Amino acid sequence: MRVLIVLVVNALGLVAAMGQAPVELVSSVETGWTSNATESAGGAADFYLRHNHDLSARGVMGPLSLRAGLLLEQQVFRQHHGENDLSITGGVEAGLDLFEGMRLRTGYALTGEWTGKMLDLGPLMLVINSPALEHEILGELIVGDAGRAVTMGMDLRHRQPGLSDFVGLPIPPTVIDPEVREVTARVDGEWAIGQDVIGLARLHWIIASVPEADRFDFGRQPASVARLAGGFRLRQGLLSVEARAGGDLVWPEAAPHLTQFWPYLDAKAEMVVSEQLTISARALAGVELFNPLDGVASRRLEADLDARFALTDSIAVSAGLGLSHERGLYDDSATKTNRTVRGAVSHSFASGLEAGIKASHAQVEETGAAYEVSTIGLMLAGKV
Numbered sequence: 001m002r003v004l005i006v007l008v009v010n011a012l013g014l015v016a017a018m019g020q021a022p023v024e025l026v027s028s029v030e031t032g033w034t035s036n037a038t039e040s041a042g043g044a045a046d047f048y049l050r051h052n053h054d055l056s057a058r059g060v061m062g063p064l065s066l067r068a069g070l071l072l073e074q075q076v077f078r079q080h081h082g083e084n085d086l087s088i089t090g091g092v093e094a095g096l097d098l099f100e101g102m103r104l105r106t107g108y109a110l111t112g113e114w115t116g117k118m119l120d121l122g123p124l125m126l127v128i129n130s131p132a133l134e135h136e137i138l139g140e141l142i143v144g145d146a147g148r149a150v151t152m153g154m155d156l157r158h159r160q161p162g163l164s165d166f167v168g169l170p171i172p173p174t175v176i177d178p179e180v181r182e183v184t185a186r187v188d189g190e191w192a193i194g195q196d197v198i199g200l201a202r203l204h205w206i207i208a209s210v211p212e213a214d215r216f217d218f219g220r221q222p223a224s225v226a227r228l229a230g231g232f233r234l235r236q237g238l239l240s241v242e243a244r245a246g247g248d249l250v251w252p253e254a255a256p257h258l259t260q261f262w263p264y265l266d267a268k269a270e271m272v273v274s275e276q277l278t279i280s281a282r283a284l285a286g287v288e289l290f291n292p293l294d295g296v297a298s299r300r301l302e303a304d305l306d307a308r309f310a311l312t313d314s315i316a317v318s319a320g321l322g323l324s325h326e327r328g329l330y331d332d333s334a335t336k337t338n339r340t341v342r343g344a345v346s347h348s349f350a351s352g353l354e355a356g357i358k359a360s361h362a363q364v365e366e367t368g369a370a371y372e373v374s375t376i377g378l379m380l381a382g383k384v
């Protein structure tokens with residue numbers, strides 16, 4: 001992790017030296033109260049502090065563009081220190097114009113995570129501190145012109161859990177999660193079919209692999225998904241819509257005869273109702289392989305509806321509803337449902353700062369437990 005941070009810092013200096021864009025820092029801080037710090041049945045209230053800082057730089061030199069970034073995210077509690085989380089991500093991304101209408105894009109990012117979890121065992125509160133490294137590699141080739149484009153890419157995501165510490169029990173540090181690697185080969189196309197309408201097509205092949213030892217120790221099995229979808233992108237007046245619909249064909253590596261087919265949907269829309277009011281919506285349905293509920297694959301549904309009303313040029317009120325539901329494909333008793341309502345009031349300052357107050361309430365139902373989480377906090381964000 002230290003080596004990557006050094007490389008990213010050097011890349012930030014190189015990008016800044018290219019002289020095309022200054023180094024940019026985007027930061028936000030939120031502090032407030034939550035009714036359920038452990039996000040579990042019977043969880044107690046506590047005060048929290050969340051902050052994140054995104055340092056990045058972009059530069060262009062002829063046909064080459066380069067971006068480097070360093071992101072830090074942390075959440076701490078006043079009393080429930082065992083729930084504190086920290087994440088540091090460093091990454092570099094490069095783009096190269098090979099020929100007219102042909103562009104190559106590559107990138108690499110490494111994330112170090114330190115996650116805390118508190119479990120109430122009655123007479124004992126067990127704290128589990130779990131580190132992990134996650135690698136992400138991107139490579140794609142974009143070919144097209146003004147009327148059409150095809151993107152062919154390969155993505156890799158590899159999670160390596162570290163040794164978890166058990167505070168409060170005489171248990172030696174041990175790995176409690178499986179190592180997982182997910183590779184996605186993808187082809188995405190778009191073409192103009194009208195003045196305001198773009199046709200969309202998607203073909204993805206996703207393979208999740210697990211080491212032999214982890215298959216036995218954690219009950220994780222490798223699986224594959226073939227995804228085929230088509231749709232459109234519409235921008236007309238005050239309305240913009242982008243939607244793809246199709247299907248996911250999923251099967252475990254060890255049991256290809258257990259193939260299942262599930263609908264796939266990825267859609268979002270935004271409508272400017274008036275100068276003050278904007279409404280947006282998002283829906284997603286598909287198969288999850290990287291972190292499923294049942295050890296093979298999960299069926300995931302997500303939907304969000306948000307509205308923003310500008311009271312003045314600098315003051316805005318926003319509200320939203322969210323729903324997510326996940327169920328194991330091969331063990332439908334493993335489920336998790338989250339219903340959320342949220343709201344916020346924000347004030348933007350001429351200096352680029354934004355301050356506000358936000359609140360949310362969530363009802364969570366999962367296998368063997370149900371609980372609620374309410375939060376209210378103050379937020380300050382800015383960019384330099």
